[in-house]
Amino acid sequence: DAKTTQPNSMESNEEEPVHLPCNHSTISGTDYIHWYRQLPSQGPEYVIHGLTSNVNNRMASLAIAEDRKSSTLIRHRATLRDAAVYYCILRDWGNNDMRFGAGTRLTVKP
Amino acid sequence: EPEVTQTPSHQVTQMGQEVILRCVPISNHLYFYWYRQILGQKVEFLVSFYNNEISEKSEIFDDQFSVERPDGSNFTLKIRSTKLEDSAMYFCASSGTFGELFFGEGSRLTVL
Numbered sequence: 001d002a003k004t005t006q007p008n009s010m011e012s013n014e015e016e017p018v019h020l021p022c023n024h025s026t027i028s029g030t031d032y033i034h035w036y037r038q039l040p041s042q043g044p045e046y047v048i049h050g051l052t053s054n055v056n057n058r059m060a061s062l063a064i065a066e067d068r069k070s071s072t073l074i075r076h077r078a079t080l081r082d083a084a085v086y087y088c089i090l091r092d093w094g095n096n097d098m099r100f101g102a103g104t105r106l107t108v109k110p
Numbered sequence: 111e112p113e114v115t116q117t118p119s120h121q122v123t124q125m126g127q128e129v130i131l132r133c134v135p136i137s138n139h140l141y142f143y144w145y146r147q148i149l150g151q152k153v154e155f156l157v158s159f160y161n162n163e164i165s166e167k168s169e170i171f172d173d174q175f176s177v178e179r180p181d182g183s184n185f186t187l188k189i190r191s192t193k194l195e196d197s198a199m200y201f202c203a204s205s206g207t208f209g210e211l212f213f214g215e216g217s218r219l220t221v222l
Contacts, residue, residue, distance in 0.1 A: 036211075043201045043213035044145075044153060087153075096141060096158035097166035098211065103152070 004088045009105040012078045020073040020104055022088030027068050031090040034098070035062065035073045039084045044100070047073065047086070083108045112136045114214035116202050122220045126191050131217045133185045133202030142185045143203040143211060144177065146170070153201070159185065192221045 005023040012018040024033065035047040048055055048062045050071075055062040061074040075082055087103040115134045123129050135142050144156040157167045159177055176188045185204075189196055199218050203211040 034210075038153070043203075043216050044211075045213065046210035049210065095166070096143075096160065097155050097168065098143075099155045099168075100145075100153040 004090060004101055006086075006088050006101065006104045008102065009107065011107045011109060012082075014080055014108055014110050015077050018075040018078045018082065018106065018108075020075075020086050020088075020106065021070065022072070023070045024088070024090055025069045027090055028092065030093045032093065033062065033064060033068075033071050034089045034091050035060070036087045036089065036100070037084040038087070038103070039081070044087070049091075078106075078108045080108050080110065082106060112212075114202055114204055114212050116200075116214035116217045118217055119215070120218040120220070122222065123192055125194060125221055129189045129192055129196075129219060131187045131189075131200050131202075131219070133187075133204075133214060134183055135185055135202070135204030136206075136212055137183075139204035139206050139212075141165075141205045141207075142177075142179070143205075144187045145201040145203065145213075146198040147201065147216075148195075148198045156187070189219075192219075194221050197221045 032049050032051050034049040036044045038044045048060050050062045063072045085103040085105050087100050091098050117132045142159040145153050147153045155168045157171045158165045174190050178186050197220050199216040201213050201216045203213045205211045
């Protein structure tokens with residue numbers, strides 16, 4: 001999987017939007033952008049994925065830059081339960097060795 | 111909502127012993143994975159499995175490790191002779207097609 005770069009940590013206030021950035025300047029045309037998160041003492045949890053267009057689901061929105069070299073995961077209203085490590089992962093179509101980086105540790109303050 | 115289940119939740123073993131970690135993937139899923147996470151470190155890919163054979167494996171997945179889908183429902187990870195450095199949380203995951211992976215809650219392995 002191609003490399004991604006994320007900030008080590010971010011802070012947010014409860015009920016405010018959170019924008020988690022990810023840089024992936026070496027992304028290839030067949031790489032999908034995946035986001036997972038890991039709540040404390042739990043297994044990773046799928047959040048969202050996309051290829052070129054912005055995506056929305058019940059958990060979050062994914063904004064993908066036009067050149068696809070960066071993306072942003074958006075939680076529109078952070079809750080305390082959103083405190084987790086968020087992972088941005090590039091996954092080539094058909095590749096079955098999805099690899100996690102260090103991710104961004106999100107702290108949500110009441 | 112369907113989920114991936116793992117057993118045991120915690121296993122303590124002596125160095126050199128064999129360990130089998132078990133996983134029941136989501137029933138209609140075709141792709142199966144094992145990951146591990148040493149305390150305080152990142153989640154590491156071990157192996158993926160499709161159509162009854164390993165499709166990808168990492169450099170961590172050496173001859174001490176093996177995977178099996180013995181009965182069409184369980185997916186197991188065997189560590190033949192455990193070492194202290196095998197102490198970690200082991201996560202099983204499954205997916206239907208190329209898309210989201212569903213992870214279990216993990217099995218904590220402690221090697222003494």
